[in-house]
Amino acid sequence: MVYVIEYRCARCGTVHESNVPQTICRSCNGPLLAVYDIESVKNAVDKHVFCSRSNSMWRYLELLPIFNERNIVSLGEGSTPLIKLERSGESLGLRNLYMKDESRNPTATFKDRPISATVSVLKELHVHSIAIPTAGNAGSSLAAYGARAGLDVHIFMPSDTPKPIYSEAFIRNADVKLVDGLISDAGRVVAECVSKYGWFDISTMKVPYRVEGTKTMGFEVAEQLGWMSPDTIVFPTGGGEGIIGIWKSFKELIELGWVKSMPKMVVVQSECCKPIVSAYSEGKDRVEFFKGCNTIASGLRVPKPFADIEILKVIRESRGLAMDVSENEIIHSLKELASKEGILACPEGAAAYAAVKKLVESKLVDRDENIIVYNTGSGLKYIDLLHDVSK
Ligand SMILES: *Cc1c(COP(=O)(O)O)cnc(C)c1O
Numbered sequence: 001m002v003y004v005i006e007y008r009c010a011r012c013g014t015v016h017e018s019n020v021p022q023t024i025c026r027s028c029n030g031p032l033l034a035v036y037d038i039e040s041v042k043n044a045v046d047k048h049v050f051c052s053r054s055n056s057m058w059r060y061l062e063l064l065p066i067f068n069e070r071n072i073v074s075l076g077e078g079s080t081p082l083i084k085l086e087r088s089g090e091s092l093g094l095r096n097l098y099m100k101d102e103s104r105n106p107t108a109t110f111k112d113r114p115i116s117a118t119v120s121v122l123k124e125l126h127v128h129s130i131a132i133p134t135a136g137n138a139g140s141s142l143a144a145y146g147a148r149a150g151l152d153v154h155i156f157m158p159s160d161t162p163k164p165i166y167s168e169a170f171i172r173n174a175d176v177k178l179v180d181g182l183i184s185d186a187g188r189v190v191a192e193c194v195s196k197y198g199w200f201d202i203s204t205m206k207v208p209y210r211v212e213g214t215k216t217m218g219f220e221v222a223e224q225l226g227w228m229s230p231d232t233i234v235f236p237t238g239g240g241e242g243i244i245g246i247w248k249s250f251k252e253l254i255e256l257g258w259v260k261s262m263p264k265m266v267v268v269q270s271e272c273c274k275p276i277v278s279a280y281s282e283g284k285d286r287v288e289f290f291k292g293c294n295t296i297a298s299g300l301r302v303p304k305p306f307a308d309i310e311i312l313k314v315i316r317e318s319r320g321l322a323m324d325v326s327e328n329e330i331i332h333s334l335k336e337l338a339s340k341e342g343i344l345a346c347p348e349g350a351a352a353y354a355a356v357k358k359l360v361e362s363k364l365v366d367r368d369e370n371i372i373v374y375n376t377g378s379g380l381k382y383i384d385l386l387h388d389v390s391k
């Protein structure tokens with residue numbers, strides 16, 4: 001039984017079939033989102049069955065876009081812990097501050113969720129060569145899942161991507177190309193190669209499958225809170241797949257009647273690369289290219305997200321906000337999480353934690369709220385940065 005019905009354009013609503021590989025909207029080039037037959041899902045499963053299934057994100061099978069379970073390419077992604085930040089919560093005066101720790105994924109970032117979903121669907125639809133422009137982590141994840149599925153993968157990452165992330169992809173025998181510049185420059189090279197060699201481009205939000213994996217980060221939090229929505233989600237945002245995925249998870253859970261409310265979605269960026277924060281604070285509905293993006297949080301070096309309209313909509317419709325933090329605040333937070341909570345966060349996750357502190361200072365959250373801050377990856381993938389800040 002398959003519950004995904006179609007892929008619908010988030011902008012113009014054009015419907016695309018689910019039995020052939022899809023990229024972006026054929027009418028307006030907007031991003032596509034999977035649509036499920038929610039009534040049938042409701043009749044087929046109860047929310048309480050998920051906890052009795054295997055420990056990976058694939059236990060939400062009815063809400064994932066695969067036809068045949070045999071095509072799932074998994075390394076055990078998902079099922080990450082939700083850790084109560086007792087000591088930091090206390091010092092901030094927050095009673096219910098939690099960290100969703102995505103460092104526990106197979107390649108140590110949340111990217112394993114979108115990549116496992118995408119590689120599985122593409123394997124099912126007989127796509128053999130996949131290309132990706134990446135700020136780094138989605139590339140090392142694709143190298144892993146591509147290796148497991150026996151696919152041909154081509155990864156284009158900025159030449160200043162942290163070395164462990166590059167080496168990880170390289171050792172998995174992927175075709176890894178370093179590009180001078182940012183993910184946007186890598187994206188241009190991929191676009192050229194796609195038309196030349198017929199590779200399938202899985203850029204952020206340019207295939208509808210990635211967000212389907214990402215949304216399990218929201219399902220898990222709802223389940224871990226006893227099928228309840230948190231009040232606030234704080235996520236470090238680059239291309240927007242994370243925040244859109246989590247928003248979509250709560251949309252579906254509300255439609256299913258399994259939770260009641262949409263959390264406030266808080267997008268966090270570095271002040272050295274904050275295209276979404278700028279657009280949000282200027283009241284715009286499109287994001288302008290941010291010149292000179294450069295932050296230690298390399299996963300956030302995205303000067304212009306493709307799904308800009310959707311990210312801004314998610315923030316506004318959920319009554320959330322977008323906030324930037326400084327590089328010093330990121331480093332300080334990284335050290336604080338390590339020393340107070342024992343969590344070795346990636347700089348992106350540390351940025352999100354730094355934003356929680358600012359939300360408290362600005363009285364934008366109150367002490368009883370359930371606040372979920374995502375640590376999107378492991379600090380170990382940024383070992384040079386850890387060496388630098390340990391001096
Ligand atoms: C990709 C990435 C992000 C940003 O996520 P988006 O979905 O692109 O907004 C944050 N942190 C880490 C560690 C990442 O790899």
Ligand SMILES: [Zn+2]
Binds near residue numbers: 010012013027029030
């Ligand atoms: Zn469209």
